[in-house]
Amino acid sequence: RVRASCILTLAALTPLCAISTNANITDEMNRTIALKPDIDNGKAIYRLCASCHMKNGWGKKDGSFPVIAGQHRNVLIKQLADIRSKNRVNPTMYPFTDPESVGGIQGISDVTAYIASMEKDPTPGVGDGKNIKLGKIIYEKRCIQCHGDEAQGNNEAFFPSLKGQHHAYLLRQLKWIQQGYRKNANQLMLDQVKALSDSELDAVADYLSRL
Secondary structure, three states, rough: OOOOOOOOOOOOOOOOOOOOOOHHHHHHHHHHHHOOOHHHHHHHHHHHOOOOOOOOOOOOOOOOOOOOOOOOHHHHHHHHHHHHHHOOHHHHHHHHHHHHHOOOHHHHHHHHHHHHHHHOOOOOOOOOOOOOHHHHHHHHHHHHHHHHOOOOOOOOOOOOOOOOOHHHHHHHHHHHHHHOOOOOOOOHHHHHHHHOOOOHHHHHHHHOOOO
């Protein structure tokens, strides 16, 4: 039914409170969200994504590919839009984020709805477990206002679910936000992470991976 490509080396994915600044991309994103998704078609499209994100959407425990299963549909659509507009640097994904590669914006609507419906990884990759209590303290002080009391995120606000994401992936994304490499984090997110040390970033990533 569609031409399909592996489109989702994102995570999702990923821990952001983000807003795109490109008006054309934002308009396309909003039109995609408004479409009624066809989950069965989304499943068909996802087959070629499984080579990176695995059949179950759980990625890899070493963090090279994130858990995307169960991520909010709006977040997935937003991250694809940000990557396509180069608002989020992800060269691996650039060839696969054009809507036409998956059957237009309907294809993006469908595959993101399917991914959102998938069961999350019950045993993601975790850290060394030495600073989980500190990670919880940091999360409750700096992250809870956007990502929720259980790190569940918010679909309507485009805040991703962070719980049960691979530790190594979370840590890498937090460092990239702090360093300015991941450009689609809003100022509030940057303000919260820029004062944290590497060990504190590791602690909060470990805490989140175990939720």
